[in-house]
Amino acid sequence: MAALTRGYMLQAVAKEHRIWVFKEEEPTWEQSLICGHTVVDTLDHQAMLRAAHDVAERGIPISGILCWDETRIQPSALLAENLGLPTMSPTVVATCRDKLATRNALQRHGATPVHAVAARDTREALRAAATIGYPVVLKPRALVGSNGTTLVTDPEHLTAVFESVATRSMPEVRERFPDPVVVEEYLDGPEISVDSLCWEGEVTPVFMARKHLGFPPHFEEVGHTVDAADPLLRDAELSRALHAAHAALGLSHGWTHTEWRLTARGPRLVEINARSGGDLIPYLGRLVTGVDAALAAASLALGERPAIPLRPQGAAAIRFLYPEQDTVVGSVQVDRSRLPATVELVEILAAPGQELLLPPAAHVTCRYALVIVTGDTPEQCAEALGAAERAVSLVPGS
Structure with a gap:
């Protein structure tokens, strides 16, 4: 699956750079694209640091750290920081990874306000939902891919599903919280995602995807559409919201993937990710704009501002x-x-x-x-x- 979902990105970077891969198992499909590899726990930045020193001792220079897997963004940022290489701040990345910390940062800066409360148990969740007002959305604080995210319509529904949301886990997610569920107000309206280049605090939306969701009351992403002529790319209100959200989290340099609901009160952030989009959205973006998000991320990993030669055409x-x-x-x-x-x-x-x-x-x-x-x-x-x-x-x- 990784060969499909991220292989096209590795291929693009390999045409311009020499790549040494850190993986949990021996590479397979990547072999023709890389100059070497190390089998290491990529969720452990200290283990990767030791592996990186071993690579350097072989006389192989390390100029940048590149990662586009959500669960490994944080350890990769810590690795880059320890090696003195360009990176997003690990603290900022950790804030993006924690859905409650994201909401708190936005709240402190008055950016895209959304009511959200962490809950340890059903009683706390019921109290939070009563304050926010139904319907509400229950979210595991650190999982990915909308895993466990559930729309809840009333107290009985919340009571029935809370434990399944609270105990849901993924092997690659090691973050643990005493209050594992975030209770949020439900944001009505169409959902979009925006892949943006951030440089010196300026946020440039490069391509935007309209999401198609299924399997209510869950939020399964069943498709995406990218349109070069999407008027939201030039929407002043969304641009202000994008800048405000990035500033609130301290995201001044990097490539980000933000998800939004277009509510009657204006754009409201669903989540912000310190990486390019998943679900092959960058592939769609490349088809429509000519911009390669993988090459842009590689430039950012080297501390260089990427060239963004936009050639928008079609959908x-x-x-x-x-x-x-x-x-x-x-x-x-x-x-x-x-x-x-x-x-x-x-x-x-x-x-x-x-x-x-x-x-x-x-x-x-x-x-x-x-x-x-x-x-x-x-x-x-x-x-x-x-x-x-x-x-x-x-x-x-x-």
């Missing part, structure tokens, strides 16, 4: 395909004769025998395929996605 979209119900995969088949000419990429994500469990049991891992298309407009992309989806079939197994 691109991605759709992830899900089973109608929990199932075991027999096979996934693609009738390529039925694919529209504007299909850029079709990838099968599920293997025969794999169990696909829909939210809330699982998130993201229940996708069985993805399709990327291009077009002159988002409407053309939506039409092409519909046709492409009909050409991909999931055959259940036993």
